Amino acid sequence: MQTEIVLYIVIAGIIAFLLARFQYLNKQKSVSKRYMLFIFLRCIAIFAILLLIINPTFNKTSFSIEKPNLVLAIDNSSSIKYLGHENGATTLINELRNNSSLNEKFDLNIYSFGKDLKSSDSITFSENQTNISQAFEQLSQVYYQSIAPTLLLTDGNQTYGNDYEMYAKTYNQPIFPIILGDTITYIDLKIQQLNVNKYTFLNNKFPVEAILNYTGTKTINTRFQLKFNDKVIHEQPISFSKNENSKIINITLPANKVGVLNLEASIQPLENERNKINNSKKFAIEVLSQKTKIAIISDIAHPDIGAFKKSLESNEQRLIEILEPNSDLANLTDFQLYILYQPNRKFDKVIEFIKSQKQNALFVVGSKTDLNFLNRISKNYSFDITNQYENYQAELNTNYAPFLIDDIDFQSFPPLYSNYGDVNFIRPVESILNKTINGLSLNTPLLATIEDNGIREAIFLGENIWQWRAQSYLNEDSFELFDKFLGKVIQYLASNTLKSRLNIDYQSFYDGNSNLIIKAEYFDKNYAFDNRETLTITVVDEQTKEKKVFPLVLKYNYYQVDLSNLPASKYSFKIETSGSKISKTGSFTVLDFNVEQQFINANVNKLKKLxxxxxxxxxxxxxxxxxxxxxxxxxxxxxIQKSNKKDIPLIDWKYLLAIIALALGAEWFLRKYHGLI
Structure with missing residues (x-):
């Protein structure tokens, strides 16, 4: 307690005594025992009230014993059941949970993991993915300041994610792997990997590369087959030995039919082979009628041009060529879309050609753009020319109607360098992205589309778009989200299909282990996003004719449904609204593949190193x-014994209020008793 507070308490005691003495003895010539008692009670009450006004604080130290944590992380993937260890794992979990000595020393915390880590002791061994590294990442956030030895109940087989052996080095807790398996090596033939393009084009040939592995010591002979609709379209003999335990098979097949081709690669299994599921793999290829040819036309060298080309070519349906504005017009006739990068007066003939052909175009405007030229040739907008520039960031316009756009965290992207000044739009415009400065929305377009008499045009008011693609990679460890965003803009521009009030986003086929999510976007008659509508999807299994109906859930600025639990088959579907009765149909294929069933052994060596x-x-x-x-x-x-030191103010001490009440009550009672009131 501070010296100043002690001084205040002493002064309060003196004041309390003097006030009590003054109230009872100012007219008394002598002091009786009765009045001494009255003075004492009044002094106690006044002193207690003054103490409440001073409100000193006192230190209180409490001690507690904290037990170490014992983390039990259980692999809940289906590979445990497939390898036949689910009973042993369940028995061990129950023994640990019910062990009194263990619970007396540790706080037992049970988690399960597959694709994600969950705080749960409900174990089903049914998940189709295993990410051990993510389990360590999340556990390290929970137990980074405590003692938490970790029992890792797993077979050590991870289907995706970072290398958990390396990531566990940052976990800073002792790990005790309980290996669900043994050291016996079983004979096995396996299709380790299939490398195949997702798309091909009609009347082309597409390559298939199969990597085959053999585990065993004897020399064996088998056959490799490729099937289409249960018919063998390719077959060849293969031999393996102890030293020659891997083969790479390369095959070229014709694409004679538009649509999704479902194929199956297989190796004839051995007679005593334990795991025969990994001897075959189904895959699919979508055959397209033609490629979309896109011309990027620029008069300057800029990294944006390479970013556009790389991003658009990530989809094999597109063919990109980079041209100069003075190219022969005859070279421009085969393209479905033109990207005009920072146009100037040299683009005059090119733009005249595009207009004469009634083709769609994307204009990218930046610091090297001739705005006077654009004002002269454009009938859709005009620029206020200030010869000044500004850096603008982007925000997604959630009411954009023509097609579905996902928010890929645009606000985290670096600003684009753009002309400062207003853009006056002559025709109706729909903004995909709006400009922001320092988080303040300007409500002016950064990327917008215009549609007039069936001709579509987009304008991107900024340069250094390559930085967006790089930032997207830093955010996601992949270019996929940015490439998909730009691809949707290009797909819209490359098509002249009329605007629809119901747009759907899905793939033609899905791997058995991937998330099967279908998205939809619904607009009212004014093409404003409508979040009041109820959407349902009816899914029909084409083989069994079983029909299932699911509701679509509103999420941000779109609706979605998760169909990841559908078994492998071919499906048709219909999405319809309850109010306006607008509907759209489609079809997709779910491939039969479970990566968890590809393992025949536990990863013993990796777990021992861990x-x-x-x-x-x-x-x-x-x-x-x-x-x-x-x-x-x-x-x-x-x-660990922990001490907790707290500063407690006197006003929180309820007994002081009782003392005040008791002192004043006793004084009143005694005075009443002696007839002084």
Whole structure:
């Protein structure tokens, strides 16, 4: 307690005594015992009230014992059940949960993981993906300041994510892998990987590359086959040995039919082979009638041009060529879309040609653009020319109607360098992205589309778009989101299909382990996004004719439905609205593939390294007899005594109020008793 507070308390005591003495003895010549008692009670009450006004604080220290955590992370993937260890794993989990000695020393926290980590002890061994590295990442955030030895109950087989052995080095907790498997190596033939393009074009030939692996010591002979509609379209003999245990098969097949081709690659299994599921793999290729040819026309060298080309060519349906504005007009006749990068007076003939052919175009406007030229040739907009420039960031216009756009975190993207000044739009314009400065929306377009008499045009008012693609990669470890965004803009411009009030976004086929999500966007009669409508999807299995109906859920500025639990088959679907009765149909194929069924052994070596690197110890599921004892005697895992020091103000001490009430009450009662009131 501070010296100043102590001084205040002393002064309060003196004041309380003097006031009490003055109230009772100012007219009394002598002091009786009765009045001394009255003075004492009044002094106590006044002193207590003054203490409440001063309100000193006192330090209170409390001690507690904190037990170390024991984390039980359980692999909930279907590979555990497929390898036949679900019963042993369940038995061990129950033993650990019910062990009184273990619960006395540790706080047991149970998690399960597959694709994501969950705080749950409900184990089904049914998840179709395994991401062990993400489990460590999330556990490290929870237990970064505490002692938490971790029991990792798994077969060590990860289907996607970062290398968990490397990531566990940052976990800073001892890891005790409980290996759901053994060290026995089984004979196995496996299609390790199929490399095939997602799209091909009619009357072209497409390559298929199959990587085949063999685990075993004997020399064996088998056959590799490719099937289409259960008919063998390619077959060849293959031999493996202990030293020659891998083969690469390259095949070229013709694309004679437009649509999705469902094919199956397989290796004839061995007689005593344990896992025959990984001997075959189904895959699909979509055959398109033609490519979309796009011309990027520019008079300057700029990294944006390379970004546009790389982004658009990520979809094999597109063919991109870079041309100069003085190119022969005869070279421009085969293109479905033109991207005019920072046009100037040299683009005069090119733009005249595009207009004469009634073709669609994307104009990219930046610091090298001749705005006077654009004002002269454009009938859709005009620029206020200030010869000044500004950096603008982007925000998504959620009411954009022509097609569905996902927010790919545009606000995190670097600003684009653009002309400063207003753009006066002569025809109706629909903005995809609006300009912002320092988070303040300007409500003016950064990227917009214009449609007039069936001709579509887009204008992008900024340069350095290459930085957006780079930032998207930094955000997502992939260019996919940015490329998909730009691809949707290009797909809209390359088509002259009339605007629809109901737009849907889906793929022609899905891998068995991928998320099957279909998105839809619905607009009212004024083409403003309508979030009040109810959308449903009716899915029909083309093989069994089974029909299922699902509601679409509103999410941000679109509706979506997750159909990831559909079994492998070919499906047709119909999305319709409840109010306006507008509908759209489509079809997709779910391929039969479960990556969790491709394993025949636990990844023993990797789990042993994991235990060694983290100063833990590995156990096999069949040898966990000493596990509990090892944890109990480990000197690293001991309870910690923690002290908690708190400053408590006197006003929180309720007994002081009782003392004041008691003192004043006793004084009143005694005075009443002696007839002084």
């Amino acid at each position: 235990a060694t690197n983290s100063e833990g110890k590995e156990y096999f599921i069949s040898g966990t007899n000493t596990l509990v004892e090892d944890l109990l005697i480990d000197s690293r895992f001991v309870p």
